[in-house]
Amino acid sequence: MATLAPLSFGSYAALLLFLLGGAAAGGGRWTSWRAAPACRPCTCSSSSATAWFSSTARISALGASLDSGRCRDDPYDTALPHDCTAHAAEYHVASGSLRPLTLATDSWCSSGTVSAAGVLIQTGGFNDGDRTVRMLRPCADCDWEEKPAVLAAGADLSPSAGTSSLLYDLPFLRQTREKGENNLYPFVHLNVDGNLFIFANKDAILLDYRRNVILKTFPQMPGGGPRNYPSTGSSVLLPLGPSGAEAEVLVCGGAPTGSFQRAWRGVFQRALDTCGRIKITDHSPEWAMEEMPVLILNGVERGTAGWELGRDPVLSPVTYQSDGTPGSRFRVEASATMPRVYHSSAALLRDGRVLVGGSNPHAYYNFTGVLFPTDTSLESFSPEYLSDELAAHRPVILPPHATALSYGGDFSVRFSVAAGLGKAGVRVTMWPILHDAFLRHEPEAAGRGLRSEGHGPRSANLAPPGFYMLFVVNGNVPSVGVWVHIK
Numbered sequence: 001m002a003t004l005a006p007l008s009f010g011s012y013a014a015l016l017l018f019l020l021g022g023a024a025a026g027g028g029r030w031t032s033w034r035a036a037p038a039c040r041p042c043t044c045s046s047s048s049a050t051a052w053f054s055s056t057a058r059i060s061a062l063g064a065s066l067d068s069g070r071c072r073d074d075p076y077d078t079a080l081p082h083d084c085t086a087h088a089a090e091y092h093v094a095s096g097s098l099r100p101l102t103l104a105t106d107s108w109c110s111s112g113t114v115s116a117a118g119v120l121i122q123t124g125g126f127n128d129g130d131r132t133v134r135m136l137r138p139c140a141d142c143d144w145e146e147k148p149a150v151l152a153a154g155a156d157l158s159p160s161a162g163t164s165s166l167l168y169d170l171p172f173l174r175q176t177r178e179k180g181e182n183n184l185y186p187f188v189h190l191n192v193d194g195n196l197f198i199f200a201n202k203d204a205i206l207l208d209y210r211r212n213v214i215l216k217t218f219p220q221m222p223g224g225g226p227r228n229y230p231s232t233g234s235s236v237l238l239p240l241g242p243s244g245a246e247a248e249v250l251v252c253g254g255a256p257t258g259s260f261q262r263a264w265r266g267v268f269q270r271a272l273d274t275c276g277r278i279k280i281t282d283h284s285p286e287w288a289m290e291e292m293p294v295l296i297l298n299g300v301e302r303g304t305a306g307w308e309l310g311r312d313p314v315l316s317p318v319t320y321q322s323d324g325t326p327g328s329r330f331r332v333e334a335s336a337t338m339p340r341v342y343h344s345s346a347a348l349l350r351d352g353r354v355l356v357g358g359s360n361p362h363a364y365y366n367f368t369g370v371l372f373p374t375d376t377s378l379e380s381f382s383p384e385y386l387s388d389e390l391a392a393h394r395p396v397i398l399p400p401h402a403t404a405l406s407y408g409g410d411f412s413v414r415f416s417v418a419a420g421l422g423k424a425g426v427r428v429t430m431w432p433i434l435h436d437a438f439l440r441h442e443p444e445a446a447g448r449g450l451r452s453e454g455h456g457p458r459s460a461n462l463a464p465p466g467f468y469m470l471f472v473v474n475g476n477v478p479s480v481g482v483w484v485h486i487k
Contacts, residue, residue, distance in 0.1 A: 027383075028381055028386075029334055029381075030380070030381055030382075031380050032378075065085055065086070066084055070102065074105075074128060076127060077127070079364060086101060088100075088103050088107075091378070101144055103146075105125060105127075105128045105146055106128055106130075107125040107132075108129070110123060110125040110129070114433050118138045118467050119137050119138070120136040120138075121134070122136075133147045135147075172205055176200040176201040176202075178226065180259075180260035180261055181230060186199055187199040187234075189235070189237040189247075190464065191206065191247055191281070192240065192244045192281060194459075195208050195209070197247075197249060199221075199235060200228055201228055202225075204221070204278075206280065218278065219285070219287060221278075221287050222276065222287060222289055223254070224256055224272060224274075225254050225255055225272050226257065229305050230304040230306050230309070231260065231305070233254040234252055234253060237249055238250055238322045239322065240449070241451055242453045244461070245281070246279060247280050247281050248277060248279045249277070252292065253272055254274075256269050256270075259304050260309070263303045268311045269303070270301060274291055274292065275290050275292055276288070276289050276290075277289075277290065290326055307342075307361065307363075308361045308372070309361075310342065310372075313339035316332050316333060316334070317381060318331065318332055318333065333383065338375060338377060338379065339359060339372055340356060342360065343358060343359065343361065349380070350469055350480055350481040351481075352383065352471075352478050353380040356380065357378040358376060359375040360374040390477050393477045394474070394477050395416070396415060396479060397479050404484065407460065408455060410455055410456075411455070413470070415472045422475030426472060426473065427451055427452075427473050428451070428472055428473070429470075429471050430450045430452060430468040431468060431471070432463070432464070432466055433467040433469070450463050457486065463486055468484050469483060470483075
């Protein structure tokens with residue numbers, strides 16, 4: 001995480017909280033958990049209440065040994081040619097247990113997603129892992145399966161199942177590149193028409209990825225600087241309504257032009273404090289700009305992402321209410337104590353808490369003698385809607401409940417509320433498992449939330465196949481989520 005708060009937890013927290021239903025006033029509380037591998041990436045599993053935390057094989061180990069005395073021997077590794085320690089783990093939220101996992105190749109700065117079947121797929125990395133595909137299936141004793149050297153050079157996108165793959169040449173990425181790499185890790189959102197909204201630096205396009213044709217070029221985002229790594233801001237696709245007719249994208253943060261070069265010279269500029277919101281389904285869309293009163297948790301207020309180039313960590317999360325009026329959409333929550341800068345991550349849990357962990361702006365693990373030491377701790381943020389005062393308003397989903405949803409099909413959810421229904425009524429929201437993964441460099445690239453009225457989403461353009469957490473929200477208070485599978 002770096003530049004400013006819309007980093008890992010930044011708009012991540014924002015979307016999580018307003019989707020589930022924010023509180024009337026800022027607040028919440030923090031709880032410290034145990035140590036784990038540095039959190040990059042982190043995601044929740046549909047098989048149980050677990051999260052995966054994958055650190056890189058390039059940096060020094062944490063001390064957790066691999067099972068059965070196993071070791072990894074790699075003469076090409078830049079740090080640990082002989083290594084018997086774990087660089088990834090499965091963390092069981094309910095019990096607090098940690099199961100070491102085996103990474104054979106370097107996963108540093110990798111990417112990936114979660115398949116429709118719930119398989120965590122990780123792609124790329126560094127050195128011996130830069131063209132590797134890794135898969136982790138959701139079962140009690142599964143470990144990483146690695147397939148080295150299967151990625152083609154360049155950007156490879158596989159939008160659907162099958163044996164064919166497409167190699168894309170996007171001149172847009174060359175056109176938006178500036179000195180200092182300000183279009184790395186573009187924001188990508190699946191639009192409701194099935195095309196891709198791609199934002200790089202300050203510009204955006206709508207791409208028909210099936211034909212590799214640019215359908216629309218959006219106006220350049222105002223605000224005085226780039227929004228992508230290393231001037232890292234963040235982006236979200238705002239929650240979709242039941243009809244799915246409209247889609248809006250929010251982009252927050254970034255850094256002034258030239259901040260990356262100045263940070264290397266020891267000059268740390270203040271991050272951008274603006275957000276832009278655009279309705280990407282409009283015929284002639286325009287950016288609506290808004291100033292953030294404060295920066296959003298995780299990241300720093302000055303400098304840029306990566307390589308110890310950030311200063312002044314942001315500790316207070318900020319939530320964003322998408323349906324609020326301009327000037328009143330942001331709310332400051334309770335402050336944390338642990339700086340979470342570059343290479344930290346976060347994940348929404350079924351009970352409504354946000355799990356946050358990790359921090360490491362260094363090329364290797366460095367625990368002493370530096371401004372921001374490597375941190376491997378975990379903590380959770382409990383928003384105001386989890387307060388004791390609102391416990392009686394919290395819905396309880398009753399068994400049996402729907403576990404498989406079809407596109408356009410009806411479903412029902414039975415629930416009880418001790419205090420009765422609030423004046424704001426009840427709604428059902430869904431949140432995809434794939435959202436939580438890979439949030440280190442450009443948070444929210446895959447996140448999407450969906451509000452439902454008792455019907456499955458109309459198409460995969462609104463909700464791609466896969467596992468989702470389903471919540472019943474009473475006013476602003478969510479239930480514990482249940483897993484449903486859309487297919």
